[in-house]
Amino acid sequence: xxxxxxxxxxxxxxxxxxxxxxxxxxxxxxxxxxxxxxxxxxxxxxxxxxxxxxxxxxxxxxxxxxxxxxxxxxxxxxxxxxxxxxxxxxxxxxxxxxxxxxxxxxxxxxxxxxxxxxxxxxxxxxxxxxxxxxxxxxxxxxxxxxxxxxxxxxxxxxxxxxxxxxxxxxxxxxxxxxxxxxxxxxxxxxxxxxxxxxxxxxxxxxxxxxxxxxxxxxxxxxxxxxxxxxxxxxxxxxxxxxxxxxxxxxxxxxxxxxxxxxxxxxxxxxxxxxxxxxxxxxxxxxxxxxxxxxxxxxxxxxxxxxxxxxxxxxxxxxxxxxxxxxxxxxxxxxxxxxxxxxxxxxxxxxxxxxxxxxxxxxxxxxxxxxxxxxxxxxxxxxxxxxxxxxxxxxxxxxxxxxxxxxxxxxxxxxxxxxxxxxxxxxxxxxxxxxxxxxxxxxxxxxxxxxxxxxxxxxxx
RNA sequence: GAUUGCGUAGCUCAGUCGGUAGAGCAGCGGCCUUUUAAGCCGUAGGUCCUGGGUUCAAGUCCCAGCGCAAUCACCA
Numbered sequence: 001x002x003x004x005x006x007x008x009x010x011x012x013x014x015x016x017x018x019x020x021x022x023x024x025x026x027x028x029x030x031x032x033x034x035x036x037x038x039x040x041x042x043x044x045x046x047x048x049x050x051x052x053x054x055x056x057x058x059x060x061x062x063x064x065x066x067x068x069x070x071x072x073x074x075x076x077x078x079x080x081x082x083x084x085x086x087x088x089x090x091x092x093x094x095x096x097x098x099x100x101x102x103x104x105x106x107x108x109x110x111x112x113x114x115x116x117x118x119x120x121x122x123x124x125x126x127x128x129x130x131x132x133x134x135x136x137x138x139x140x141x142x143x144x145x146x147x148x149x150x151x152x153x154x155x156x157x158x159x160x161x162x163x164x165x166x167x168x169x170x171x172x173x174x175x176x177x178x179x180x181x182x183x184x185x186x187x188x189x190x191x192x193x194x195x196x197x198x199x200x201x202x203x204x205x206x207x208x209x210x211x212x213x214x215x216x217x218x219x220x221x222x223x224x225x226x227x228x229x230x231x232x233x234x235x236x237x238x239x240x241x242x243x244x245x246x247x248x249x250x251x252x253x254x255x256x257x258x259x260x261x262x263x264x265x266x267x268x269x270x271x272x273x274x275x276x277x278x279x280x281x282x283x284x285x286x287x288x289x290x291x292x293x294x295x296x297x298x299x300x301x302x303x304x305x306x307x308x309x310x311x312x313x314x315x316x317x318x319x320x321x322x323x324x325x326x327x328x329x330x331x332x333x334x335x336x337x338x339x340x341x342x343x344x345x346x347x348x349x350x351x352x353x354x355x356x357x358x359x360x361x362x363x364x365x366x367x368x369x370x371x372x373x374x375x376x377x378x379x380x381x382x383x384x385x386x387x388x389x390x391x392x393x394x395x396x397x398x399x400x401x402x403x404x405x406x407x408x409x410x411x412x413x414x415x416x417x418x419x420x421x422x423x424x425x426x427x428x429x430x431x432x433x434x435x436x437x438x439x440x441x442x443x444x445x446x447x448x449x450x451x452x453x454x455x456x457x458x459x460x
Numbered sequence: 461g462a463u464u465g466c467g468u469a470g471c472u473c474a475g476u477c478g479g480u481a482g483a484g485c486a487g488c489g490g491c492c493u494u495u496u497a498a499g500c501c502g503u504a505g506g507u508c509c510u511g512g513g514u515u516c517a518a519g520u521c522c523c524a525g526c527g528c529a530a531u532c533a534c535c536a
Binding site: 045155162370 | 467470471472473484485486487497498528529530532533534535536
């Protein structure tokens, strides 16, 4: 046995058998009477004290990261618990978990650039799904009143701290519910999942709760997108970081409902000629802010419809400041915010509001400035849906490569009658980020997307 | 896609003004004999990301490329 022990290296796996004993110092141990090497480590482990800190190596060699950094492994245990808690919540409400195709013949369910692939035998172009939405709603037509799917979606877009080309999406559909029911359900779901996680993980990772900048234990804010825009322009300077905007004092709900008036107002308010640069910069909070509004002007100039304009106004005026605008009564934490009633032009699958058909019964949920969920009352009028698809085709002909395809079978499904329903989508990775205090989506993905590395060895 | 920063031993990192490539840990060889990362002595270990350029001389300065990160843009 001795000579074999000489061959032991850090990282080897060994099988030891013998009676369990307790040492003088009280530790558990095995009094070994047999010993075998069962796995050999050739590579030396990282520094015991520092672990593996090089971020690139951590992602590329996640196996090393996981065995040398307990905090990292804990995030993935938490992720598993979070997904299980999401399932438990929905299962408890009688939802049916289903699996729908990942290979889609058409682009639909979200506005995004897809990955393309090809089926040889069928000789057809296929897209990796950007969302399961349209298949799940076909199941509503089929009589499954409560369905959900947790799975991967793929979007051929940039990589950032919040975006990975493949990510995990939860979508559920609840018949006879609307977007307001979904807000109640969403709050309940988030609290349920967080409680389940906390019960198992608080002792090991108290910081995930103690260091949170946001609250989940109070009612979430609910604000109409247009009200949020107006309110933002009235609150400049009321809190740190709420800089003045070119729109302060100039926007009203009436103006936001007036296509011509709004377009003229935008053109006038964002006309910031270089000659007045210094003065404007000072008025808006600095040169960076001036540049910000110049970029905003470009975005607004690209808009083709009134609804797009309102949506972009929300994006540039409100969204970056959400954590500053909506806070708990004591001001210490940000509130989750349901931003509601998106313009129908931006929501091709959502039901129009009964009293104001220019907007939809939709919400997006933001927590600490990050979008985590998107939900709406589903559009179940086949004729309206057909018009929306045609609108998407218009966008495509104008060069929008994120527009959806016309899905004739989906229209046919709606013609068979889809119950009114609320539909909900959640970025699971982003939820894990929030609950586990992780700043980058890569920290909640075991193997985040990376450029290929030149690996020495065989297999070329 | 743009900007900024980073890339040195298996790991964590130094490296000054451009002048012989360094430390700790891990490894290996001894010694010691019991711990809350690290007992002692010794030893070995390098494509300084890659390729050009400047220079008598480049880890260091310049250019290009590759990779990673952050921010922005696009989006979820």
